[in-house]
Amino acid sequence: MxxxxxxxxxxxxxxxxxxxxxxxxxxxxxxxxxxxxxxxxxxxxxxxxxxxxxxxxxxxxxxxxxxxxxxxxxxxxxxxxxxxxxxxxxxxxxxxxxxxxxxxxxxxxxxxxxxxxxxxxxxxxxxxxxxxxxxxxxxxxxxxxxxxxxxxxxxxxxxxxxxxxxxxxxxxxxxxxxxxxxxxGNGDLRIRQTDGSNFVVGKNLATTPGKVVFRNELFELLQYAPTTEMVRTRPVLIVPPWINKFYILDLTPEKSFIKWCVDQGLTIFCISWVNPDARHAQLSFDDYMRDGVLTALKIVQEISGSETVDAVGYCVGGTLLAITLAYLAAKGEAPFASATFLTTQVDFTHAGDLKVFVDEEQVKAVEARMAESGYLEGASMANAFNMLRSNDLIWPYVVNNYLKGKAPFPFDLLYWNSDATRMPAANHSFYLRGCYLNNDLAKGRMTVGGERLDLKAVTVPVYELATREDHIAPARSAFLGAQLFGGPVRFVLAGSGHIAGVVNPPAKMKYQHWVGDEPAGAFEDWFAEAEEKPGSWWPDWRGWLAAADATATPARTPGEGPYPALDDAPGTYVKVRV
Structure with a gap:
C-alpha cells in the first residue's frame, strides 16, 4: 500500500x-x-x-x-x-x-x-x-x-x-x-497500446527500399526501388491520409502493400505528408491539392516519362484524390488514367459514428482550439478514433496496463496507430465543414481552386474498396459515394475493418472479399448478389490494373532521373513524432 x-x-x-x-x-x-x-x-x-x-x-x-x-x-x-x-x-x-x-x-x-x-x-x-x-x-x-x-x-x-x-x-x-x-501526454493520459521500444520507423517499419526524390514544405515524394527487370509502363502514385502516417501501407515486409506492389512489377511513388506545426496553420485544402497531389503528379510524370498516372487514395487521402480528379475534370484535364479508393468517403450521408463529433457547436469549439496553436493536436483525432471502438482500443488497455500491471505486447499496427500527426487549422476546418458537416462534395456545392466540383465529370475508371466492418468509412457510405462518379466503377468489399481489411497480404489467406455488379441502388441489395471470394483483394486489384495497361518498360531506378535522391526512404517527415 x-x-x-x-x-x-x-x-x-x-x-x-x-x-x-x-x-x-x-x-x-x-x-x-x-x-x-x-x-x-x-x-x-x-x-x-x-x-x-x-x-x-x-x-x-x-x-x-x-x-x-x-x-x-x-x-x-x-x-x-x-x-x-x-x-x-x-x-x-x-x-x-x-x-x-x-x-x-x-x-x-x-x-x-x-x-x-x-x-x-x-x-x-x-x-x-x-x-x-x-x-x-x-x-x-x-x-x-x-x-x-x-x-x-x-x-x-x-x-x-x-x-x-x-x-x-x-x-x-x-x-x-x-x-x-x-x-x-504532458499532463493528459496517453494510454499505451503497445510496447513502442521494439519499433523504429526506417529500421523495422517502413523498410521497403527507395529514395526521397522531392521535398517541399508540405510533403516528401518517395520512389521505391524496383525488384523486377521490367515494370509496368504506367506508374502508380499513392495519396495516403494526412491524419496519420503513410507507413500503414509499408509496415513490415510481409505485411507491406507497397513492397507487394513493387514485387508485382509496379513503379510506386508515395506521398509522405509533413507533420504540421504552427508554421503550417494556413495551409488550406487548395494547398494540399496544388502543392501536394498535383505537384507530386507532375514529378511522377517527369521521372517516369508517362503522360498518365494511376492513383491510389486511402481514407481521407482518397477524398483529397477525388476532389483533385473533379478539379482536373472541371479544367478539362485528365492526367490520371484511373483512381483506386481504399475505404474512402466522398458522400458523408452515412459517415458513421465520427459524425457524432461534427455539428456547428462542436466544429466551432475545435476551430477555437486550433486558433490558439495553428493546428489540431494529433491526440485529439487519435482519441476520437479510439472512442469509436472503446471496448477494443481503450478499456482493455486500462485494465491490462493499470490494474493488471502488465505492459502491452509489441504490435506494429498499434504502434502505427499511436504515431499520431497534427492537422493544420485551415485544412482541417475546411474538411470538417465541407465534408462532414455540409456534405458539399456529394451535393455539388464544393469549390476548390476556383472551380466548382462535380464528381459526375470524373469519368476515369474507378476501383472502390470498402471493408465490411469499417467504423470510420462504413461500407454503406463508400457504396453510396461510388455511385457519384461518371465513369465505370468496380466496387469490392473486403472482410474485416478499416485497416486490417486493406492491409491483408495474399500469402496469409485471411478474411475474404466480395465482387459484384457496378454499384447502384442499396448496398444491402448489392451485397446479397455479390460473389464471395477467399483471401485478399490485392490480386483482384492487380488484375484490374493489368486489364487497363499491361505494357512494360525497363525498370526505373530512383534518383537516376531528373530528380536526384535527397534521402533514403522512408524520408524525414514520417519520423517526426508528436
Whole structure:
C-alpha cells in the first residue's frame, strides 16, 4: 500500500506539473459539456410524458426484481435462467467466474440490464432529431463501456485473484505505468497500446527500399526501388491520409502493400505528408491539392516519362484524390488514367459514428482550439478514433496496463496507430465543414481552386474498396459515394475493418472479399448478389490494373532521373513524432 501511494503521488505530480503557474483547460471539457447537454435533451423528452416515464421505470425495476429472484435461487444452489446474456464476442466477461459465481454473475447481469435499458431509452426517444439521438446513443455506449464492472478491481474476479496473488504488486506496477503515460501526454493520459521500444520507423517499419526524390514544405515524394527487370509502363502514385502516417501501407515486409506492389512489377511513388506545426496553420485544402497531389503528379510524370498516372487514395487521402480528379475534370484535364479508393468517403450521408463529433457547436469549439496553436493536436483525432471502438482500443488497455500491471505486447499496427500527426487549422476546418458537416462534395456545392466540383465529370475508371466492418468509412457510405462518379466503377468489399481489411497480404489467406455488379441502388441489395471470394483483394486489384495497361518498360531506378535522391526512404517527415 505504501508503494501504491508513492506511485500514485508520482501520477498526480505528472498531472499537475504542466498546469503549474498557468491555467489550463481540462482535456475533454468541451466534450463533457456536449455529453451533458445531449443526454439532458433525452431526459427532457421522457419527462415530458409521465406515463411513458413510469412505464420505462417499471421495465427497469421489473428486470432487476427478476434478476434478484434468479440470483437468490443461484445462491441457494438452484438453477435460474439469466435475465441478460453478454454477446459471445464480448471478451470482458470471458473469465469463467463471471458465470460460475452467483455474485459476479449478478454483477454482470445487473450491468448488462442497466446499460441495455439506457440504450433503449435513447432509441425510443423518437421526438429527438436524428443527429441528437445518434450522439446520445454514442455517449450512452461510451459511458456504459466506462462503468463496466470488468474495469474495476472489486467487481472483476480476475483482477481480485491477481491482486491477492501478487499482494498488490500488480497495482503498484500499474500506477507506475499510469504516471509514465500521464507524463508522456504532458499532463493528459496517453494510454499505451503497445510496447513502442521494439519499433523504429526506417529500421523495422517502413523498410521497403527507395529514395526521397522531392521535398517541399508540405510533403516528401518517395520512389521505391524496383525488384523486377521490367515494370509496368504506367506508374502508380499513392495519396495516403494526412491524419496519420503513410507507413500503414509499408509496415513490415510481409505485411507491406507497397513492397507487394513493387514485387508485382509496379513503379510506386508515395506521398509522405509533413507533420504540421504552427508554421503550417494556413495551409488550406487548395494547398494540399496544388502543392501536394498535383505537384507530386507532375514529378511522377517527369521521372517516369508517362503522360498518365494511376492513383491510389486511402481514407481521407482518397477524398483529397477525388476532389483533385473533379478539379482536373472541371479544367478539362485528365492526367490520371484511373483512381483506386481504399475505404474512402466522398458522400458523408452515412459517415458513421465520427459524425457524432461534427455539428456547428462542436466544429466551432475545435476551430477555437486550433486558433490558439495553428493546428489540431494529433491526440485529439487519435482519441476520437479510439472512442469509436472503446471496448477494443481503450478499456482493455486500462485494465491490462493499470490494474493488471502488465505492459502491452509489441504490435506494429498499434504502434502505427499511436504515431499520431497534427492537422493544420485551415485544412482541417475546411474538411470538417465541407465534408462532414455540409456534405458539399456529394451535393455539388464544393469549390476548390476556383472551380466548382462535380464528381459526375470524373469519368476515369474507378476501383472502390470498402471493408465490411469499417467504423470510420462504413461500407454503406463508400457504396453510396461510388455511385457519384461518371465513369465505370468496380466496387469490392473486403472482410474485416478499416485497416486490417486493406492491409491483408495474399500469402496469409485471411478474411475474404466480395465482387459484384457496378454499384447502384442499396448496398444491402448489392451485397446479397455479390460473389464471395477467399483471401485478399490485392490480386483482384492487380488484375484490374493489368486489364487497363499491361505494357512494360525497363525498370526505373530512383534518383537516376531528373530528380536526384535527397534521402533514403522512408524520408524525414514520417519520423517526426508528436
Amino acid at each position: 505504501a508503494r501504491l501511494f508513492e506511485e500514485g503521488g508520482r501520477a498526480l505530480s505528472a498531472y499537475l506539473r504542466p498546469r503549474e503557474g498557468a491555467p489550463r483547460k481540462a482535456a475533454g471539457a468541451d466534450e463533457i459539456v456536449d455529453v451533458v447537454r445531449t443526454l439532458g435533451q433525452v431526459a427532457e423528452r421522457w419527462m415530458a410524458n409521465p406515463s411513458r416515464t413510469l412505464e420505462a421505470q417499471r421495465a427497469f425495476t421489473g428486470g432487476f426484481l427478476e434478476l434478484w429472484a434468479g440470483s437468490l435461487k443461484r445462491f441457494s444452489g438452484e438453477d435460474a435462467p439469466p435475465v441478460a446474456v453478454p454477446d459471445p464476442r464480448d471478451a470482458r466477461f470471458k473469465d469463467p467466474e463471471w458465470t460460475t459465481s452467483p455474485f459476479f454473475d449478478f454483477v454482470k447481469q445487473a450491468y448488462l440490464h442497466a446499460s441495455r435499458w439506457a440504450e433503449r431509452m435513447v432509441d425510443e426517444a423518437q421526438e429527438l432529431d436524428p443527429h441528437t439521438r445518434h450522439k446520445a446513443s454514442f455517449y450512452v455506449r461510451q459511458i456504459a463501456n466506462a462503468v463496466a464492472p470488468s474495469n474495476f478491481v472489486p467487481t472483476n474476479p480476475e483482477l481480485i485473484r491477481e491482486t491477492l496473488a501478487s499482494k498488490g504488486e500488480n497495482l503498484v506496477r500499474g500506477m507506475r505505468m499510469l504516471a509514465e503515460d500521464i507524463a508522456a
